[in-house]
Amino acid sequence: LKAEIITVGDEILIGQVVDTNSAYLASELNKLGISVIQITSVSDNRQSIIRALDNAAQHADLIITTGGLGPTSDDITKQTLAAYFHSRLTQHPKVLENIRSLLAYRRVELNDLNIKQAELPDNCEVLHNSAGTAQGMWFKKDGRDFISLPGVPYEMKAIYHEEMEQRLKQRFDLPAIHHVTVLTHGMPESEMAGLIHDWEESLPANIKLAYLPSPGILRLRLTGKTSGNPVELKKSVERELTELKKIIGQYIFGYDNEKLEVITGNLLKENNLSLSLAESCTGGSVSGLITSVPGSSAYYKGGIVAYSNEIKIRDLKVKPDDISTFGAVSQQIVEQMASGARDHFKTDFAVAVSGIAGPAGGTNDKPVGTTWIAVASKNGIISHIYQLGEDRGRNIQKASLSALFLLNTEIRKYL
Amino acid sequence: LKAEIITVGDEILIGQVVDTNSAYLASELNKLGISVIQITSVSDNRQSIIRALDNAAQHADLIITTGGLGPTSDDITKQTLAAYFHSRLTQHPKVLENIRSLLAYRRVELNDLNIKQAELPDNCEVLHNSAGTAQGMWFKKDGRDFISLPGVPYEMKAIYHEEMEQRLKQRFDLPAIHHVTVLTHGMPESEMAGLIHDWEESLPANIKLAYLPSPGILRLRLTGKTSGNPVELKKSVERELTELKKIIGQYIFGYDNEKLEVITGNLLKENNLSLSLAESCTGGSVSGLITSVPGSSAYYKGGIVAYSNEIKIRDLKVKPDDISTFGAVSQQIVEQMASGARDHFKTDFAVAVSGIAGPAGGTNDKPVGTTWIAVASKNGIISHIYQLGEDRGRNIQKASLSALFLLNTEIRKYL
Numbered sequence: 001l002k003a004e005i006i007t008v009g010d011e012i013l014i015g016q017v018v019d020t021n022s023a024y025l026a027s028e029l030n031k032l033g034i035s036v037i038q039i040t041s042v043s044d045n046r047q048s049i050i051r052a053l054d055n056a057a058q059h060a061d062l063i064i065t066t067g068g069l070g071p072t073s074d075d076i077t078k079q080t081l082a083a084y085f086h087s088r089l090t091q092h093p094k095v096l097e098n099i100r101s102l103l104a105y106r107r108v109e110l111n112d113l114n115i116k117q118a119e120l121p122d123n124c125e126v127l128h129n130s131a132g133t134a135q136g137m138w139f140k141k142d143g144r145d146f147i148s149l150p151g152v153p154y155e156m157k158a159i160y161h162e163e164m165e166q167r168l169k170q171r172f173d174l175p176a177i178h179h180v181t182v183l184t185h186g187m188p189e190s191e192m193a194g195l196i197h198d199w200e201e202s203l204p205a206n207i208k209l210a211y212l213p214s215p216g217i218l219r220l221r222l223t224g225k226t227s228g229n230p231v232e233l234k235k236s237v238e239r240e241l242t243e244l245k246k247i248i249g250q251y252i253f254g255y256d257n258e259k260l261e262v263i264t265g266n267l268l269k270e271n272n273l274s275l276s277l278a279e280s281c282t283g284g285s286v287s288g289l290i291t292s293v294p295g296s297s298a299y300y301k302g303g304i305v306a307y308s309n310e311i312k313i314r315d316l317k318v319k320p321d322d323i324s325t326f327g328a329v330s331q332q333i334v335e336q337m338a339s340g341a342r343d344h345f346k347t348d349f350a351v352a353v354s355g356i357a358g359p360a361g362g363t364n365d366k367p368v369g370t371t372w373i374a375v376a377s378k379n380g381i382i383s384h385i386y387q388l389g390e391d392r393g394r395n396i397q398k399a400s401l402s403a404l405f406l407l408n409t410e411i412r413k414y415l
Numbered sequence: 416l417k418a419e420i421i422t423v424g425d426e427i428l429i430g431q432v433v434d435t436n437s438a439y440l441a442s443e444l445n446k447l448g449i450s451v452i453q454i455t456s457v458s459d460n461r462q463s464i465i466r467a468l469d470n471a472a473q474h475a476d477l478i479i480t481t482g483g484l485g486p487t488s489d490d491i492t493k494q495t496l497a498a499y500f501h502s503r504l505t506q507h508p509k510v511l512e513n514i515r516s517l518l519a520y521r522r523v524e525l526n527d528l529n530i531k532q533a534e535l536p537d538n539c540e541v542l543h544n545s546a547g548t549a550q551g552m553w554f555k556k557d558g559r560d561f562i563s564l565p566g567v568p569y570e571m572k573a574i575y576h577e578e579m580e581q582r583l584k585q586r587f588d589l590p591a592i593h594h595v596t597v598l599t600h601g602m603p604e605s606e607m608a609g610l611i612h613d614w615e616e617s618l619p620a621n622i623k624l625a626y627l628p629s630p631g632i633l634r635l636r637l638t639g640k641t642s643g644n645p646v647e648l649k650k651s652v653e654r655e656l657t658e659l660k661k662i663i664g665q666y667i668f669g670y671d672n673e674k675l676e677v678i679t680g681n682l683l684k685e686n687n688l689s690l691s692l693a694e695s696c697t698g699g700s701v702s703g704l705i706t707s708v709p710g711s712s713a714y715y716k717g718g719i720v721a722y723s724n725e726i727k728i729r730d731l732k733v734k735p736d737d738i739s740t741f742g743a744v745s746q747q748i749v750e751q752m753a754s755g756a757r758d759h760f761k762t763d764f765a766v767a768v769s770g771i772a773g774p775a776g777g778t779n780d781k782p783v784g785t786t787w788i789a790v791a792s793k794n795g796i797i798s799h800i801y802q803l804g805e806d807r808g809r810n811i812q813k814a815s816l817s818a819l820f821l822l823n824t825e826i827r828k829y830l
Binding site for chain 1: 428435454466569692697700705721730
């Protein structure tokens with residue numbers, strides 16, 4: 001079953017709003033085994049909406065629109081759909097009653113514009129909106145299904161889950177789908193592709209692989225699809241996953257929507273371990289990731305951003321002579337920082353980062369992007385050097401994720 | 416001039432990635448006076464890409480694609496474009512050299528896949544990518560311009576600003592446009608709208624106002640457009656801006672793409688002032704903002720993330736009795752934190768933040784979102800309470816920007 005999503009709104013086309021509705025719907029439809037073949041965003045303009053509907057109907061079985069259902073005059077999706085499906089707008093007393101009680105609950109006066117929102121095409125099925133005044137509409141025409149939803153994300157989601165999801169399952173004979181996303185760190189896309197080439201080539205035809213790179217993290221998504229047995233499909237995807245783990249297991253830190261800071265935080269919490277940080281080039285960014293997790297105060301005691309040598313020396317007990325001899329970005333210093341932080345904060349683990357984020361500060365020996373990371377625990381100190389890129393922001397981001405990844409690896413060894 | 420944006424990628428159509436590229440490009444094109452009439456997302460599939468190109472060419476003068484230029488086999492945009500424009504892929508020695516040096520700098524081995532990325536259609540203009548290995552391509556066909564950019568956002572942005580923006584201005588006869596964006600902090604959108612209502616109503620027809628809200632910052636963008644005299648247009652926009660400043664001057668912290676952390680950093684640097692931080696609920700996020708600015712080590716000495724009371728007491732000399740009496744989130748404690756950080760790091764200014772980011776930790780007296788911020792200098796300590804929202808991530812973001820804004824205000828008073 002092929003679907004197209006059409007999002008309607010001037011604010012999308014001037015770039016004022018990022019369209020998140022279509023990603024949400026696409027993800028939900030995919031879970032049902034409905035393939036989204038195109039997403040189209042058009043302005044609040046009758047001709048543009050009709051052209052998008054006509055185009056979609058040529059290739060898709062199911063067309064879902066969002067947006068343009070508000071009470072003000074710039075929203076024209078409902079009127080356009082009524083004309084497109086040759087229907088008349090008539091007042092739905094039950095809808096009006098729902099709008100009235102919703103507004104009463106919010107202590108908002110019912111006005112003429114709200115009353116107009118109860119006028120709906122006479123040849124659609126109304127999808128009740130429990131979260132707002134704009135109703136969903138389901139039309140059928142020439143063997144195609146057209147569904148119109150409001151653009152306000154939480155209203156769209158309410159209608160989808162309360163009114164639409166179940167009906168989609170009933171109406172269509174859907175294939176089984178199984179996704180697994182493998183989260184990796186430490187191997188660039190092109191090298192990863194070389195490493196898993198043979199495995200990728202041997203995948204069965206109904207299982208596809210996609211590479212999803214972002215700074216510091218490479219996600220590999222396996223998607224299996226079948227019109228046959230969903231249990232067999234899942235087994236078959238899991239079998240391929242097991243093979244993949246044998247090849248790249250050391251680079252995998254999680255699956256699907258898991259986050260490294262959450263996974264690492266859970267490891268610390270479950271094992272009653274504490275953490276502290278000593279950051280130089282990442283400037284508080286590792287700490288920011290750690291504390292983005294609710295409940296992180298259970299294991300994170302604190303951190304020092306040592307942006308000057310004085311602070312490294314005084315608070316982290318780094319040896320001044322070693323800074324002179326080896327430089328602040330060196331294995332010696334980063335290890336002393338980690339050890340110093342662990343002593344200072346009295347924690348089980350301490351992570352230290354020292355690097356040259358750029359754009360200035362690089363030398364021939366230590367170009368911009370050179371970064372040392374150390375992890376200290378009662379088992380001793382380990383450290384690694386990373387050669388990151390040229391961009392300051394991305395270097396900080398990559399160094400922060402590398403620090404978390406190294407910490408994660410060391411905790412797992414420790415347990 | 417009408418443009419269409421086509422974003423290519425299976426990850427968009429399964430909803431795994433929200434397409435932010437099209438909003439970015441749409442916003443940039445709008446600044447140049449180019450209207451985006453449609454945004455289309457299609458999968459990494461030859462037929463879908465070609466259909467989208469054909470459709471776009473029917474209505475748009477300029478068609479921009481992003482995505483599908485990676486080195487791996489799932490990326491087929493380049494091959495598809497080569498076929499679409501009847502061109503042959505040939506190796507560009509200069510491009511290969513650029514890829515080689517980029518990878519050498521990153522200490523990544525050049526492999527066959529990277530070498531293939533230097534093979535480009537022989538009838539396009541190559542747009543150099545300074546941030547990655549996938550080049551941009553500019554084709555011309557039947558009076559239409561087609562530009563292909565990589566899907567990785569920072570690579571797309573690099574090519575847009577370094578290679579594309581200027582050429583668009585040269586190639587097309589665009590209307591004169593003048594934008595000024597006013598950056599404000601401390602006034603919610605709905606209240607701001609009331610405050611400037613009369614001014615907004617009196618704007619001339621060719622000058623439009625847009626509200627661009629984001630957590631902690633409300634941007635007001637004034638856009639003037641004319642087919643007439645650009646100098647007159649600019650004067651006219653500036654005149655309106657002067658009036659606006661009279662009304663909301665105290666909330667303005669900068670203009671256009673200025674960042675609060677850069678503006679504040681410059682104030683410190685120019686006046687030879689130093690800064691330190693003591694963060695609790697923001698967990699390193701203020702420090703991360705400060706150090707995101709190149710050269711921040713000139714004024715930023717360091718910070719302490721005091722995520723436990725022990726650290727507040729030991730490193731920041733907060734009085735234990737006061738924590739018991741007033742709680743860690745209180746005026747007394749945040750002022751002691753600021754003062755303690757200033758002493759500890761021996762800086763001209765110190766900023767402290769203590770709040771309840773959530774989701775847990777709120778009480779009736781101090782609900783989630785309650786946040787104290789203090790700034791210490793030789794002129795004494797000032798502090799403010801903020802009632803932020805319920806969402807942890809947004810609370811951290813808003814508190815961090817509020818801290819910078821308060822610091823900025825205090826530095827300006829100090830000078």
